[in-house]
Amino acid sequence: MTVLIAGGGIAGLSLGLTLHEIGVPFRVYESVRSIRPLGVGINLQPNAVRELDDLGLADRLGEIGIPTEEWVLASAEGNEVYAEPRGLAAGYRWPQYSVHRGRLQMLLHDALVERAGADHVVVGHRFVDASQTPSGVTATFEDRATGARVAIDGELLVGADGLHSAVRRGFAPDEGPPVWGGAVLWRGTAFGPPVRTGASFVLLGSLDQRFVHYPIAPVEPSTGRQLQNWIAELTFDPAEGWGSSDWNRRVETDTFAPAFADWDVGWLDVPSLIAGADEVFEYPMVDRDPIDRWVDGRIALMGDAAHVMYPVGSNGASQAIVDARVLGRRLVDHGVGPAALSAYEADLHEDVSALVLRNRGAGPIAILGEVDRRCGGVFDDIDDVIPPAEVEAFMAGYKAAAGFAMDTLNAAAPTIAPGEKA
Numbered sequence: 001m002t003v004l005i006a007g008g009g010i011a012g013l014s015l016g017l018t019l020h021e022i023g024v025p026f027r028v029y030e031s032v033r034s035i036r037p038l039g040v041g042i043n044l045q046p047n048a049v050r051e052l053d054d055l056g057l058a059d060r061l062g063e064i065g066i067p068t069e070e071w072v073l074a075s076a077e078g079n080e081v082y083a084e085p086r087g088l089a090a091g092y093r094w095p096q097y098s099v100h101r102g103r104l105q106m107l108l109h110d111a112l113v114e115r116a117g118a119d120h121v122v123v124g125h126r127f128v129d130a131s132q133t134p135s136g137v138t139a140t141f142e143d144r145a146t147g148a149r150v151a152i153d154g155e156l157l158v159g160a161d162g163l164h165s166a167v168r169r170g171f172a173p174d175e176g177p178p179v180w181g182g183a184v185l186w187r188g189t190a191f192g193p194p195v196r197t198g199a200s201f202v203l204l205g206s207l208d209q210r211f212v213h214y215p216i217a218p219v220e221p222s223t224g225r226q227l228q229n230w231i232a233e234l235t236f237d238p239a240e241g242w243g244s245s246d247w248n249r250r251v252e253t254d255t256f257a258p259a260f261a262d263w264d265v266g267w268l269d270v271p272s273l274i275a276g277a278d279e280v281f282e283y284p285m286v287d288r289d290p291i292d293r294w295v296d297g298r299i300a301l302m303g304d305a306a307h308v309m310y311p312v313g314s315n316g317a318s319q320a321i322v323d324a325r326v327l328g329r330r331l332v333d334h335g336v337g338p339a340a341l342s343a344y345e346a347d348l349h350e351d352v353s354a355l356v357l358r359n360r361g362a363g364p365i366a367i368l369g370e371v372d373r374r375c376g377g378v379f380d381d382i383d384d385v386i387p388p389a390e391v392e393a394f395m396a397g398y399k400a401a402a403g404f405a406m407d408t409l410n411a412a413a414p415t416i417a418p419g420e421k422a
């Protein structure tokens with residue numbers, strides 16, 4: 001009855017924890033030979049925090065995350081376009097967290113190993129291909145230490161192997177590389193004085209050139225400074241191409257820092273934050289066209305393998321966690337077999353595919369595009385440019401589409417109630 005999970009990132013580890021909770025045997029097969037805390041900041045929306053809370057991880061998450069208090073859009077000159085409370089400050093029952101991606105991955109990994117045993121996460125095993133019969137699935141992995149191919153039998157296979165998913169290639173063999181729309185992100189962390197509330201998510205600029213900033217650690221009492229995540233983004237002609245997308249490609253800052261040289265807006269000093277980063281990672285912002293199905297018999301996709309999306313709404317990791325929980329729910333309902341996978345797909349495929357396209361269209365920050373269109377980004381009173389009610393209605397629509405509309409979420413029954421087993 002073993003569920004084979006290809007990929008030990010945020011999605012695969014969340015699924016492992018869920019399967020352990022509901023009593024389903026599983027193994028996670030991860031390509032890298034040791035799981036290390038890679039990446040920089042990400043945000044977890046309350047719909048994902050709720051699920052991690054139900055997995056008994058609230059305290060640990062509280063130790064590594066900063067509960068986001070507000071979400072702010074501002075012009076390149078630093079004039080506020082829109083601000084709204086987030087997480088507990090907005091009235092959600094669960095926080096929104098800003099967190100270091102690598103620390104989150106280690107938290108999930110350590111919790112899984114403690115609960116299920118170290119033999120449940122098999123590192124150094126790269127998924128190669130799979131075949132299935134009416135009664136089971138066989139997945140082949142390359143043992144990266146020896147180069148040997150290892151065939152493992154299971155009841156189901158879940159592809160949680162991220163942006164360049166090999167499991168997805170079985171669903172869309174002609175798909176090719178991810179789609180680049182012209183934006184390039186440079187990501188880093190640096191220490192700086194707290195900005196606004198000290199727990200604010202801030203986006204400055206326009207659709208073509210912007211800077212995202214949020215803290216990922218508490219203020220240090222001795223220095224008054226705080227570790228802050230930043231993302232600088234510029235837009236190029238997509239016809240020129242940018243090379244492959246790799247989350248971990250280190251670069252120097254000279255390609256992009258000059259474009260932000262005069263972006264010290266008083267309350268946020270962009271040039272200092274860029275100069276203060278020890279390491280900077282370059283990532284051409286990519287996604288993939290939605291595919292018709294995430295499930296083929298006994299094989300399913302989840303997380304970025306199913307629906308890699310632009311990070312404009314901060315919901316890639318959140319959706320990966322929700323996927324794991326919905327899949328768990330359906331295993332409880334239908335038992336460990338193809339019917340559970342089909343039900344999982346029916347729950348999520350259509351809405352999340354629409355979200356991928358919505359984020360390609362700039363997601364929640366499309367407001368900045370609208371402000372640019374109406375006044376070129378220059379204004380005295382933003383309410384004359386775009387009435388607050390219009391922005392609020394737009395944001396409410398986005399949250400509903402992304403699964404974190406507050407009233408709905410606060411009133412929802414748990415995805416998996418305590419004690420439920422498959």
Ligand SMILES: Cc1cc2nc3c(=O)[nH]c(=O)nc-3n(C[C@H](O)[C@H](O)[C@H](O)COP(=O)(O)OP(=O)(O)OC[C@H]3O[C@@H](n4cnc5c(N)ncnc54)[C@H](O)[C@@H]3O)c2cc1C
Binds near residue numbers: 011127248
């Ligand atoms: C090193 C790294 C750094 C990242 N940094 C950021 C960041 O700073 N900001 C941000 O917004 N997002 C970042 N991401 C992406 C973010 O984690 C995902 O968008 C989101 O969390 C969805 O999670 P996922 O588990 O689907 O994908 P991922 O978290 O990408 O996990 C996929 C996992 O599958 C493994 N894998 C890949 N191919 C195979 C294979 N053939 N067989 C077995 N295992 C395989 C990978 O090593 C990885 O551990 C990063 C991803 C990675 C891998």
